[in-house]
Amino acid sequence: MPRNSEIVGRGFVVMAYVALSSVPFVYAMARLQSVTGQTPLEAFLEFPEAYGATEALQFTLLEASASALLTVLFGVPIAWYLGRYHWRHATMLRAVFSVPFVMPAIVVAMGFLLLIDQQSLLFKVGLDLRTETGVIGAYADWTGWSHPGHFLALIIAHAWFNLSLIIRFVEPTVARLDPAWEEQMSLLGQGQSTFGRLRHLWWPVLGPAVLCAASLSFLFSFTSFALVKWLTPFNQTLESLMASYGGSAGIADYRVDTSEIVMSASIVQFLILLGTLYLTSTLQRRHSNRFALVSEHGAQASRGPPTLKAKVTVYAGFLFALAPMIAAVTASFRIRNRTATGTSYTWGMEAWNAAWAGDLSTLSVTEALTNSMIFAIGTLIVALPVGWILASTIHALEINNNHRLAKALDIATLLPLAISAIMVGLGVLLGVLKSMPSLFQWSLLPILPHVILTVPFVVRIMLPAMRSVDPKWKEQASVLGLNPLRTWYHGYFSFIRGPAVVASSLTLAFSLGEFGASWLLVRSGSWDTLSVLVDTLMSRPKFDPLVQPTAMAAATVLMMLTFLLFFLAERFRAEGEGGGF
Amino acid sequence: MKIRLMVLASLVLVAPLSGCIESVSTKETCTVLPAGHDDDGTLRILTYDISALSDEVLDDFTTETGIPVEMIKVDDAGGILDQMMLTKEAQQADLMIGLDNTYLPTAIDNCLLRPHETNPDNITAAAAAFYEGPLAVPFDQGDVCLNFDEDMLAEANMSIPTHLNELTEDEWKGKIAFPSPVTSSPGRAFLVATMEYFSLENDNDAMSWWSGMIDNDAIITTGWTEAYETHYTGGYGEYTEGHIGDAWMTVSYCHSPGVEAFYSGNSTHSTSLMIDHASFHQVEYTGLINGAAQINGARLFIDYLLTPEVNGNMPENNLMYSVLEGYDLPETDGYRYHADVPSVVTVMDYEQIHANMDQWLEEWKTATQQA
Numbered sequence: 042m043p044r045n046s047e048i049v050g051r052g053f054v055v056m057a058y059v060a061l062s063s064v065p066f067v068y069a070m071a072r073l074q075s076v077t078g079q080t081p082l083e084a085f086l087e088f089p090e091a092y093g094a095t096e097a098l099q100f101t102l103l104e105a106s107a108s109a110l111l112t113v114l115f116g117v118p119i120a121w122y123l124g125r126y127h128w129r130h131a132t133m134l135r136a137v138f139s140v141p142f143v144m145p146a147i148v149v150a151m152g153f154l155l156l157i158d159q160q161s162l163l164f165k166v167g168l169d170l171r172t173e174t175g176v177i178g179a180y181a182d183w184t185g186w187s188h189p190g191h192f193l194a195l196i197i198a199h200a201w202f203n204l205s206l207i208i209r210f211v212e213p214t215v216a217r218l219d220p221a222w223e224e225q226m227s228l229l230g231q232g233q234s235t236f237g238r239l240r241h242l243w244w245p246v247l248g249p250a251v252l253c254a255a256s257l258s259f260l261f262s263f264t265s266f267a268l269v270k271w272l273t274p275f276n277q278t279l280e281s282l283m284a285s286y287g288g289s290a291g292i293a294d295y296r297v298d299t300s301e302i303v304m305s306a307s308i309v310q311f312l313i314l315l316g317t318l319y320l321t322s323t324l325q326r327r328h329s330n331r332f333a334l335v336s337e338h339g340a341q342a343s344r345g346p347p348t349l350k351a352k353v354t355v356y357a358g359f360l361f362a363l364a365p366m367i368a369a370v371t372a373s374f375r376i377r378n379r380t381a382t383g384t385s386y387t388w389g390m391e392a393w394n395a396a397w398a399g400d401l402s403t404l405s406v407t408e409a410l411t412n413s414m415i416f417a418i419g420t421l422i423v424a425l426p427v428g429w430i431l432a433s434t435i436h437a438l439e440i441n442n443n444h445r446l447a448k449a450l451d452i453a454t455l456l457p458l459a460i461s462a463i464m465v466g467l468g469v470l471l472g473v474l475k476s477m478p479s480l481f482q483w484s485l486l487p488i489l490p491h492v493i494l495t496v497p498f499v500v501r502i503m504l505p506a507m508r509s510v511d512p513k514w515k516e517q518a519s520v521l522g523l524n525p526l527r528t529w530y531h532g533y534f535s536f537i538r539g540p541a542v543v544a545s546s547l548t549l550a551f552s553l554g555e556f557g558a559s560w561l562l563v564r565s566g567s568w569d570t571l572s573v574l575v576d577t578l579m580s581r582p583k584f585d586p587l588v589q590p591t592a593m594a595a596a597t598v599l600m601m602l603t604f605l606l607f608f609l610a611e612r613f614r615a616e617g618e619g620g621g622f
Numbered sequence: 623m624k625i626r627l628m629v630l631a632s633l634v635l636v637a638p639l640s641g642c643i644e645s646v647s648t649k650e651t652c653t654v655l656p657a658g659h660d661d662d663g664t665l666r667i668l669t670y671d672i673s674a675l676s677d678e679v680l681d682d683f684t685t686e687t688g689i690p691v692e693m694i695k696v697d698d699a700g701g702i703l704d705q706m707m708l709t710k711e712a713q714q715a716d717l718m719i720g721l722d723n724t725y726l727p728t729a730i731d732n733c734l735l736r737p738h739e740t741n742p743d744n745i746t747a748a749a750a751a752f753y754e755g756p757l758a759v760p761f762d763q764g765d766v767c768l769n770f771d772e773d774m775l776a777e778a779n780m781s782i783p784t785h786l787n788e789l790t791e792d793e794w795k796g797k798i799a800f801p802s803p804v805t806s807s808p809g810r811a812f813l814v815a816t817m818e819y820f821s822l823e824n825d826n827d828a829m830s831w832w833s834g835m836i837d838n839d840a841i842i843t844t845g846w847t848e849a850y851e852t853h854y855t856g857g858y859g860e861y862t863e864g865h866i867g868d869a870w871m872t873v874s875y876c877h878s879p880g881v882e883a884f885y886s887g888n889s890t891h892s893t894s895l896m897i898d899h900a901s902f903h904q905v906e907y908t909g910l911i912n913g914a915a916q917i918n919g920a921r922l923f924i925d926y927l928l929t930p931e932v933n934g935n936m937p938e939n940n941l942m943y944s945v946l947e948g949y950d951l952p953e954t955d956g957y958r959y960h961a962d963v964p965s966v967v968t969v970m971d972y973e974q975i976h977a978n979m980d981q982w983l984e985e986w987k988t989a990t991q992q993a
Contacts, residue, residue, distance in 0.1 A: 092987055154864035172866055271864055274843065274852055285805050285844050288697070288704040295707055295728070298984070377861050380887035384861060399677060470708060478659060478712035577671055577695070580847060584858050584885045584941065 051437075054430045055450065062457045062493045065468025066311075072291045072471055073304040081308055088305040092298065093282055098309060101263055101278040104192065108199035108262035109255045115200045116207025117251060119358035122351035123208065124215030125344055134355065135208075136607040137362050142205040143550040143603055144366075145572040146267035147579055148596040151589075152365025153198045153272060155372055170194040191273040198268050203258040204362060210250040218246060220343045253324035260317050260458060263310070267576075279310045280461055287463035291471065307461045314459035315452075322451045325505065366600055373593035377586035392590030396598075401588060403577055404569045406595050410602075413570040417552035420491040424548050425541070427492065428454075428499025435500070436507040454500045457493045465490060487570070491555055495548045502547065506540035546610030550603045571599045652733035657915035658713035664690045665919035668705060668715035668911065670698045674762075674932070674940035675719070683926050689919040698845070699725050699807040699906070706734045706911060713913030717920040719761065719927070723752045723905045724810045727976035730757055736912040740924045749905050749945035753972055758907035761927050762942035765964055766811035767901030768798075769878055770871040771856030773891040786819060786900055787826070789871070790834035799841040799853035799869035803986055806845045808904075810983075812873045814975065815902040817982055818968040822899060829989040836990050841869055850874055856892030857882060876901055880951060880961030881941050888956035898966035906942070 070081060079087065089095050119138070128134055141149070157163055157170040167175045170190035177190040226242045227233060266280045277285070283303050289296040290303040347355070373392050378385050399405035404412075431454050438447035457465070469490060473480045480486055510533060518532030534541075554572055569577070578592035659666075669675070680691045694715050696705050702718055703725045710732070721729055729735055737756040749760040775782065780793055789798060801809035813828075820828040836842075843849040851859035853869035857878070860867060875881075882890035894901075908927055910920045926932060928946070936944040937951045951958040 092991060151863060158863045158865070171864065172868075270844075270848075274848055274866070275841075288701050289707070292704065292707040295732070296980075296983075298987075372863070379858075379861070379885070379889065381889040382887075401673070467708075474709060474712050478714070481714045482659060482662070580697070581671060581673070582847065582858075582941065583851065583862055584881050586861075586885065589862060 051430055051434045054427055055434055058427055058431060058496060059453050059456075061489075062460075062496075063453075065465045065472055065493075066456075066460045067468070068472045068475075069291065069464045069468035070304070070307070072467070073300050073307075076291060076293050076300040077297060077304055079301070079304065081304075084301065084304040085308045085312075087301065088309050091302045091305045093277060094279070094302060094306055094309075097277045097279050097282040097306070100273075100276045101280075102313075104195055104199070104265075104269075104273075104276075104278065105259045105262040107192075108196045108203070109259040111196050111200040112203040112207055112258040113251060113255050115358070115361070116204050116254070117211060117247075118354045119204070120208045120211035121215055122347065122354050124212040124217075126347040126351055128347065128355070132611040133608065134359060135611050136604060137359060138208050139205045139607045139611075140366070140550075140600070140604050141202050141362055143547065143554045144202070144600065145554045145575060145596070146202075146265070147271075147572070147576045148369055148599065149198060149202060149365060150268050150271035151372070151579065151593065151596070152369045153194060153201075153268075155368035156364055157194055188273065188275050191275065195265075195268060195272045196262075198272055198365075199258070199262040199265060201361065201365065202268070203254075203261055204358070206254040206257050206261075207251065210254040211247055214247060214250055249324045253321055256317050256321045256324065260314055260321070263314060263317070264458075264461070266462070279306045280463070282306055283310075283461055283463045287467065290463070291467050303463060303467075307464050310461055311459055315456075318452055318455040318459055322448065322455065325501070326451075369593050369600065370597045373590050373597050376590055379586070392587055393594045395587050395591045396594040401578065401581075401585070401591055403574055406571070406574070406598055409569055409571045409574040409595070410598060413553050413572070413599075416485070416487050416491060416570060417549045419485055419488040420495055420552040421545055421548045423488065424492045424495040424499055425545055428496045428544065428548075429503055429541075431496065432500045432503035432507055435504055439508070440512075451500075451504070455497050458497055465493070491552045494555060495551050498547055498551060499544045502540050502544040503537065506537040510536045542610050546606045550606050553599060553603060553606075571595060575599065652736075652912070654736050655713070655733075655913040658709065658711070658913035659915050661915035663916070664692050665717065665916045665923060666692050666694055666715040667717045667719055667923070668694045668696070668702055669719040670701060671695050672720060672940060674936055676939065679932060679939075683923060686926070687919070687922050689916070689922065691919075691923070700805070700810075703729055703734075707732060710734065710913070713911050715911055716914035716916040717908060717923055718911055719906075719908040721758070721907050721909070722807055722811070723903075723907070723972075724807065724814060724975060724979060726753060726758055726907055727972055728979070729909075730755075731976065734912055735909040736914070738910045738921060738924055740921050742924070742928045744947050745928075745945050746947050748903060752903075752905055753907070758909035759924055759928065760905045760945045761908045761933065762936045762940055763903065763905045763945055764942045765876040765901045765967055766808050766815065766873065766904050767876045767962075767964060768812075768871055768895040768897075769850075769854070769856060769874045769876075769892050770895055771854070771891055772893050774855055774870040783895065784897065786816065786831060786897065787834075790831065790838050792838075794838060794871070796839035796841070796868065797870045798835065798838075799843055799849040799872040800835070801846045801849045801873055802842050802844060804983055806843075806849075808846045808873050808875075809849075810979075811902040811904045813982060813986060814970050814979075815900055815968045817978070818970050819897075819899045829985050832986060832989045842990065846874065850878075854892075856890075858885070871895070875904075875942075876964055877943070877951060877957075877961030880957045880959070883956035883960040884938075884952075884954065886955075888959075890956075890960055893960070894962035894964075896962055896964055898964070899968055901964040902968045902970070905945070 073084075074080065077084065088098075123131075123134065123138075154171070155161070159169075159172070163170065169175050169177050170193055173181055173188065173190040177193075181187060181189050222242065223238070226238055231237045231241050263278070264280045265278055266284055269276065269278045269281045283306050286299040286302045289299045291300060374388050374390070376387050376389055376391055378387055395401055396406045399408065431450070435447050435450050435454075438444075438450065514536065515528060515532035518528045523531060553570075555570075575592050575596045578588055578595065581588050583589050667675075675693065680693075684690050696702055699720050699722045702720050706713065706718060706729065718735075735757040738759060739756070740759065742759050745760060746763075749763045770782070778793070783789055788794070800812070803809040803813035816828045816831060820826050820831055841849070841853055843853065849869070849872045850857050851862055852864055852866050853859070854872040854874075855867045855870055857874070859865045876894040879890050879892045879894060882892050908924055910917065910924070914920055930946060930949070933944045933946050934949045936942050937957065943949075943951065951961050953959070
């Protein structure tokens with residue numbers, strides 16, 4: 042039985058987090074209501090009248106659904122083969138597949154633009170996704186669909202971004218499912234064909250994981266902003282629509298139309314994403330059902346070395362994951378040189394020198410990196426224990442058969458993912474202004490939104506791990522006569538140490554790459570991080586040929602650091618402990 | 623059912639919370655507000671990513687005055703106004719740098735600025751014409767107009783337009799990119815130019831022309847960067863990743879071809895469309911924020927910004943004209959040679975913009991949405 046003080050402590054953390062993550066939205070909504078004179082219901086009903094909103098919603102639903110589908114198509118085969126066989130350098134492979142998820146979207150956008158421009162391999166083989174000539178242009182003319190190339194580039198980039206979701210959810214189950222099940226199934230009549238095994242074994246086992254990852258892919262593609270801005274310049278998602286008009290939202294008697302657009306769009310987005318999160322939560326619980334799991338090494342050893350098909354799939358995925366990053370690194374060394382006689386490119390370190398020295402009237406990379414690291418470590422110190430307590434509370438409620446409350450809390454921890462960054466930014470700004478304006482002079486303020494945004498991921502990683510720990514292990518440890526701390530360590534913590542390390546590295550990486558909330562706060566103080574520095578440079582007029590390579594140099598530092606974090610986390614992670622973001 | 627309940631609950635939950643925040647009225651008689659933040663000796667400047675204010679420039683100011691400087695950066699001039707409006711109750715900056723003459727009347731109308739009590743002299747007549755009051759001081763300027771790709775027109779054997787109506791013709795279909803006046807300050811400046819341009823004609827109005835442009839598949843972008851860099855064929859965009867190059871004409875500054883040449887060894891195939899009244903003289907201002915804490919530092923910085931050492935270098939450092947008498951664009955690498963100077967720019971005054979800007983934006987949205 043938990044002690045009263047423990048219950049009170051948990052209750053406090055839960056209430057504080059739920060308040061912290063929902064108050065900004067409520068605050069922003071209340072201000073918009075005051076400015077527009079509309080109730081949320083009226084704003085919802087007015088949505089079709091808002092400037093550009095219906096088109097944005099149609100495009101958002103289409104691209105998010107297509108992106109989720111493509112993520113599954115790309116991700117499942119990679120996760121399948123990665124899990125089924127023992128791979129040399131598996132740690133590095135997993136790290137490479139994980140990094141895209143925490144890359145700042147602006148860097149990803151630049152990487153993909155480099156991959157589809159007119160010097161790219163894709164263009165040379167006739168796939169012109171940017172200027173839409175050749176096959177793509179002919180397809181556009183034939184179907185009357187304007188800009189199919191841009192759409193394709195966007196959903197491929199989203200699939201790249203979300204690849205790790207599928208791999209993290211599916212690969213550990215594939216790796217650890219008892220091979221005896223497969224053997225037994227193949228002896229039965231229903232399991233003799235591939236389709237039969239897929240239907241009667243793999244779909245029940247992997248289906249919830251795949252659908253859960255797909256629904257999260259849908260969610261992240263739905264709220265995509267920078268990729269949409271750069272890759273599909275003729276279309277807007279609800280999030281990019283709100284970003285376009287969000288600056289002047291919430292101001293009384295000024296540009297009230299922008300408040301109306303943001304209010305309507307944020308309510309529609311919130312409702313759709315709330316539904317998605319409900320689905321995700323349900324699917325993840327089904328995914329957590331315990332199957333007969335065995336040692337990863339044992340299961341993989343029984344299948345022999347990777348087949349050729351497996352190698353081609355995994356290494357093609359590996360190249361796909363690396364390609365935009367390599368393109369970005371390469372671009373940091375390439376300098377445009379325009380003269381009266383023509384344009385040429387030279388290779389050199391000028392951009393790196395400029396980035397290091399902050400020559401382009403920006404912070405230097407080292408200063409921005411220091412800021413980023415301070416915020417990331419601060420975020421970790423707060424987000425990990427908070428996420429841990431939330432996950433263990435949900436788990437405790439589940440054990441006590443309080444499923445309704447557990448489910449409500451589970452969804453509440455995911456809420457920050459459903460709320461538009463614009464609304465969070467506006468809410469934090471208004472809330473801090475109203476309650477404690479001096480907070481704007483507090484140098485660690487960005488930690489606050491970073492915690493709100495990273496805790497859902499800590500919960501998503503820790504909760505399945507906690508569910509899979511058998512309570513008997515703790516009982517056995519206590520029977521051995523160990524003191525309470527050692528009982529907890531040997532009977533509980535040692536089984537979830539791996540996920541805790543993964544959650545820590547993800548929190549650090551997410552905070553390092555976080556852009557939206559930092560950018561919104563930068564409007565009220567001086568908190569330039571590495572990802573803000575990259576965006577500042579990319580948003581500048583690029584008459585000066587050093588601007589873009591300097592941005593790419595800063596992006597490279599960010600990528601390397603993120604990769605290093607994941608590489609280290611993978612080394613600490615025990616086998617098979619990769620499930621669930 | 624559960625989802626429906628949650629949805630209803632969330633809507634109902636939020637509905638009564640509007641009472642938490644009082645309505646904020648902005649139209650009031652201006653009074654000097656107390657400091658919105660503590661004065662810790664640091665001068666906080668609200669600006670966009672203004673490249674003229676390099677670390678070196680800021681360090682020199684700190685060395686001279688002993689006042690450290692912190693920059694709070696937003697996207698553009700519109701972002702500066704939005705931020706000052708949003709934080710009106712407790713301003714977080716002392717000095718704004720970057721509001722242009724299409725935004726300044728709104729800032730003054732909403733009491734966002736306070737008298738600067740500095741005495742700038744040596745300001746050009748063009749920079750001083752729009753506003754000479756005590757609340758804002760010009761620090762750079764330039765004319766916003768249409769730029770076009772000379773090579774593309776020559777290749778297609780097209781003649782240079784002499785009237786904006788020619789742009790609604792078939793040969794220009796889908797070949798012009800406009801930054802939206804709702805979200806971009808150059809876009810807004812060009813909207814003002816078209817308002818004057820068509821007001822001088824009897825049988826035409828600006829909104830019909832804008833509808834005509836949308837019917838002619840004009841590309842509307844969120845900001846200047848997307849229009850110039852992604853779509854325009856005549857600028858540096860063709861050398862950047864993601865360039866689409868479907869627009870032979872766009873909105874930029876009349877001196878943008880000069881900037882192109884400056885960074886390209888005196889070569890450019892971009893030039894400006896010189897049609898009377900089809901350009902707008904944009905002036906950017908600095909001003910003391912109403913609610914500032916570090917007032918002395920802000921005043922000193924205004925003076926510093928107008929010194930020949932800082933302001934005279936605006937063309938190289940901020941790609942805009944200086945506001946000081948006697949300073950022009952440098953001749954290096956064809957900067958001045960390729961910069962076009964319109965003979966007749968739009969002369970919309972403070973009162974006209976103050977009275978009409980919101981209405982024009984609404985009309986523009988209606989015209990472009992209905993087209």
